[in-house]
Amino acid sequence: MAMAMAMSRSNAGRGIRLMSTSGWWKAVEPAPKDPILGVTEAFLADTDPNKVNVGVGAYRDDQGKPVVLQSVREAERRILGKENMEYLPMGGSVKMVEESIKLAYGENADVLKDKRVAAVQALSGTGACRLFAEFQKRFRPESQIYIPVPTWANHHNIWRDANVPQRTFHYYHPETRGLDFASLMDDVKNAPNGSFFLLHACAHNPTGVDPTEEQWKEISYQFKVKNHYPFFDMAYQGFASGDTDRDAKAIRIFLEDGHQIACAQSFAKNMGLYGQRVGCLSVICDDAKQAVAVKSQLQQIARPMYSNPPVHGALLVYSILSDPDLKALWHKEVKVMADRIIGMREALRGNLENLGSPLSWNHVTDQIGMFCYSGMTPEQVDRLTSEFHIYLTRNGRISMAGVTTGNVEYLANAIHEVTKSSEKELKAGAV
Amino acid sequence: MAVATNVSRFEGVKMAPPDPILGVSEAFKADTDDLKLNLGVGAYRTEDLRPYVLNVVKKAENMMLEKGENKEYLPIEGLAAFIKATVELLLGADNDVTKQGRVATVQGLSGTGSLRLGAAFIQRYFPGTQVLISSPTWGNHKNIFNDAGVPWSEYRYYDSKTVGLDFEGMLADIKAAPSGSFVLLHGCAHNPTGIDPTPDQWEKIADVIQEKNHTTFFDVAYQGFASGSLDEDASSVRLFVARGMEVFVAQSYSKNLGLYAERIGAINVVCSSSEVANRVKSQLKRLARPMYSNPPVHGAQIVANVVGNPVLFDEWKSEMELMSGRIKGVRQRLYANLSAKDKSGKDWSFVLRQIGMFSFTGLNKAQSENMSSKWHIYMTKDGRISLAGLSLSKCEYLADAIIDSYYNVS
Numbered sequence: 001m002a003m004a005m006a007m008s009r010s011n012a013g014r015g016i017r018l019m020s021t022s023g024w025w026k027a028v029e030p031a032p033k034d035p036i037l038g039v040t041e042a043f044l045a046d047t048d049p050n051k052v053n054v055g056v057g058a059y060r061d062d063q064g065k066p067v068v069l070q071s072v073r074e075a076e077r078r079i080l081g082k083e084n085m086e087y088l089p090m091g092g093s094v095k096m097v098e099e100s101i102k103l104a105y106g107e108n109a110d111v112l113k114d115k116r117v118a119a120v121q122a123l124s125g126t127g128a129c130r131l132f133a134e135f136q137k138r139f140r141p142e143s144q145i146y147i148p149v150p151t152w153a154n155h156h157n158i159w160r161d162a163n164v165p166q167r168t169f170h171y172y173h174p175e176t177r178g179l180d181f182a183s184l185m186d187d188v189k190n191a192p193n194g195s196f197f198l199l200h201a202c203a204h205n206p207t208g209v210d211p212t213e214e215q216w217k218e219i220s221y222q223f224k225v226k227n228h229y230p231f232f233d234m235a236y237q238g239f240a241s242g243d244t245d246r247d248a249k250a251i252r253i254f255l256e257d258g259h260q261i262a263c264a265q266s267f268a269k270n271m272g273l274y275g276q277r278v279g280c281l282s283v284i285c286d287d288a289k290q291a292v293a294v295k296s297q298l299q300q301i302a303r304p305m306y307s308n309p310p311v312h313g314a315l316l317v318y319s320i321l322s323d324p325d326l327k328a329l330w331h332k333e334v335k336v337m338a339d340r341i342i343g344m345r346e347a348l349r350g351n352l353e354n355l356g357s358p359l360s361w362n363h364v365t366d367q368i369g370m371f372c373y374s375g376m377t378p379e380q381v382d383r384l385t386s387e388f389h390i391y392l393t394r395n396g397r398i399s400m401a402g403v404t405t406g407n408v409e410y411l412a413n414a415i416h417e418v419t420k421s422s423e424k425e426l427k428a429g430a431v
Numbered sequence: 432m433a434v435a436t437n438v439s440r441f442e443g444v445k446m447a448p449p450d451p452i453l454g455v456s457e458a459f460k461a462d463t464d465d466l467k468l469n470l471g472v473g474a475y476r477t478e479d480l481r482p483y484v485l486n487v488v489k490k491a492e493n494m495m496l497e498k499g500e501n502k503e504y505l506p507i508e509g510l511a512a513f514i515k516a517t518v519e520l521l522l523g524a525d526n527d528v529t530k531q532g533r534v535a536t537v538q539g540l541s542g543t544g545s546l547r548l549g550a551a552f553i554q555r556y557f558p559g560t561q562v563l564i565s566s567p568t569w570g571n572h573k574n575i576f577n578d579a580g581v582p583w584s585e586y587r588y589y590d591s592k593t594v595g596l597d598f599e600g601m602l603a604d605i606k607a608a609p610s611g612s613f614v615l616l617h618g619c620a621h622n623p624t625g626i627d628p629t630p631d632q633w634e635k636i637a638d639v640i641q642e643k644n645h646t647t648f649f650d651v652a653y654q655g656f657a658s659g660s661l662d663e664d665a666s667s668v669r670l671f672v673a674r675g676m677e678v679f680v681a682q683s684y685s686k687n688l689g690l691y692a693e694r695i696g697a698i699n700v701v702c703s704s705s706e707v708a709n710r711v712k713s714q715l716k717r718l719a720r721p722m723y724s725n726p727p728v729h730g731a732q733i734v735a736n737v738v739g740n741p742v743l744f745d746e747w748k749s750e751m752e753l754m755s756g757r758i759k760g761v762r763q764r765l766y767a768n769l770s771a772k773d774k775s776g777k778d779w780s781f782v783l784r785q786i787g788m789f790s791f792t793g794l795n796k797a798q799s800e801n802m803s804s805k806w807h808i809y810m811t812k813d814g815r816i817s818l819a820g821l822s823l824s825k826c827e828y829l830a831d832a833i834i835d836s837y838y839n840v841s
Binding site: 028030086090123126127140154157160260273300309313 | 499540
């Protein structure tokens with residue numbers, strides 16, 4: 001008896017014990033594949049030589065290769081070995097943030113002169129949106145967020161994980177593959193006064209459909225009437241038209257009208273800094289004092305999320321935006337990217353029309369930015385993938401950045417194949 | 432169209448209190464006194480009190496610049512080469528658990544971000560289950576669990592009478608917690624006290640945790656930095672894993688590779704099977720996506736390059752020994768100064784027994800405030816000093832300040 005006890009005690013001392021194979025993690029289901037990033041994973045796994053990736057929105061050159069901008073390479077050279085790696089403040093690089101909001105609001109914006117902008121460095125666009133969602137939850141706990149239909153899928157995840165209830169507003173018009181302006185305005189009017197709205201500043205993702213300048217002015221006016229709060233997600237400034245001021249037009253209109261907006265900026269696409277995760281969240285306030293308070297609260301949200309943001313990407317952004325020559329070079333390079341995409345839109349549309357497609361493809365050139373909302377159904381998309389090894393998200397969104405002179409014909413042929421006999425489905429539109 | 436400006440929606444937003452740790456550096460920067468000393472944040476300094484970028488990091492960055500890699504998005508879980516390296520560092524190369532695919536690892540935003548992912552996972556799958564954290568602990572732990580919606584309670588840890596570990600209290604509190612709780616342990620170099628359990632005490636802690644069917648959550652922010660040896664500093668984690676326990680481990684490369692601002696770390700969940708690990712990993716990714724989509728690449732590449740290159744890896748080990756060696760040296764000097772100057776016979780040897788970057792001086796809030804207001808020495812209000820910010824030449828000044836604050840302020 002004593003021996004048995006001694007042995008069991010020594011076993012306990014060594015901690016040999018049956019592992020639990022159930023119990024703890026039973027409830028953990030395998031997560032569904034992310035609809036966007038999962039596409040790239042599937043593409044990488046495919047060994048077909050003709051495979052085409054028009055899934056994730058990452059720019060490719062005409063050889064289908066990722067691009068590191070010259071301005072970025074030069075910035076890399078300049079910062080190598082120059083800085084130590086000390087923690088940034090919780091709000092990130094102050095210098096980078098200053099340049100970032102100048103870019104968004106215009107160098108001479110009154111809100112900047114009056115120091116009314118609370119701004120922090122964020123983990124690219126996602127991180128900026130999440131900071132705002134958490135801030136909204138904390139300081140306007142009764143509020144909801146109105147999200148356009150459709151939108152970037154991760155918007156729903158972000159506000160959901162921040163526990164902010166969501167509602168939707170009309171945006172995309174499947175029949176015309178354009179903007180459903182009338183329904184959008186109805187939704188704006190019918191929402192309770194003081195509602196929070198998520199707006200894409202330019203190059204709407206996934207549709208590529210943007211309001212015109214006139215439409216933006218009307219939206220802005222109605223927002224004033226209803227005292228709504230505009231939150232802008234600007235992930236493509238410069239990337240849409242090739243002109244950074246032009247792409248920020250919606251924001252400038254709202255500013256002129258005296259709205260106090262918030263804005264999430266990303267440098268993933270327009271500077272090609274995807275993996276660096278660099279962006280900015282700004283919130284316009286009543287005055288400088290309030291801006292300081294709001295900034296301090298944004299920092300409080302960041303601290304238990306990641307303490308302080310990563311420095312490398314911020315240094316690159318600052319280097320480029322603060323140096324007139326590098327900045328000029330960057331503007332040029334952004335225009336090259338935007339122009340190439342516009343060229344590919346024309347080529348794709350031209351090819352489809354030449355193939356004698358019974359459907360209208362005007363939307364391919366009417367839409368703007370990285371994405372083309374093709375109008376294809378999920379079933380048609382599945383055929384593109386299984387038969388032609390073309391990878392895109394099931395909502396029919398084509399990343400034009402992945403289209404090249406080398407693959408545009410192949411792509412057009414494939415799209416023609418899967419859509420030529422399905423006029424009805426295409427007109428009904430995929431959402 | 433001129434329209435009146437709206438009143439802000441955020442009118443009621445008050446100024447947040449300064450962060451107790453990061454706020455210290457800000458106060459230090461504002462001080463203009465020549466004698467000022469920053470013993471606040473745990474960032475390593477050389478004897479000249481300058482930040483230190485490790486040589487291996489500079490070399491790795493040069494290699495990276497030459498390779499000219501692109502800056503594409505990483506997968507949500509992070510850089511594959513980094514993930515492989517970080518698990519090996521933690522558990523040892525050739526660890527069975529790794530070979531069996533039983534570790535779910537996701538690159539995280541340094542220690543904070545990795546802890547947050549772990550906390551968010553706990554909230555989602557074990558809502559209402561509490562985490563036990565040490566009293567005291569790193570200030571941001573509470574914020575992380577609060578913001579993640581995970582309830583927490585404290586277990587006794589620091590014994591102010593002995594300036595050592597309240598081991599009986601610690602075991603009792605862990606035992607008293609409801610079965611199936613989470614227990615947050617510092618893998619090595621406890622922050623803020625610098626007081627670690629002995630190997631024998633680790634065994635007993637593991638016993639109690641297994642007895643109560645708790646799950647351990649290790650925070651490993653100082654691997655290699657505490658003793659100078661990567662393996663030795665991971666021994667507590669490896670002990671638990673060898674006993675077949677399922678554990679969470681948050682890692683950081685801020686201190687041991689000096690990559691503070693690059694925000695590089697990992698959340699690891701050691702599971703009972705590879706099938707479970709796959710499911711857990713997929714859900715960790717699902718939590719990361721709406722936070723920041725995918726992690727930053729730069730720091731991950733530095734780690735992968737250093738660990739993956741045998742020459743650099745060896746060099747890194749030497750640099751780590753240098754850093755931890757400097758701290759040990761500073762501890763010796765401070766202890767010598769304190770003993771020499773304090774005629775009361777108080778035992779200051781805890782300064783030598785404590786390990787890692789921090790020392791818990793035993794000073795209270797008022798005394799700590801005296802340190803900054805009178806002596807321009809900046810530290811956190813819980814009495815913690817960062818030895819990483821102390822040079823041999825300043826030890827005497829510090830000793831004077833500590834003795835003055837301890838005896839003349841209450």
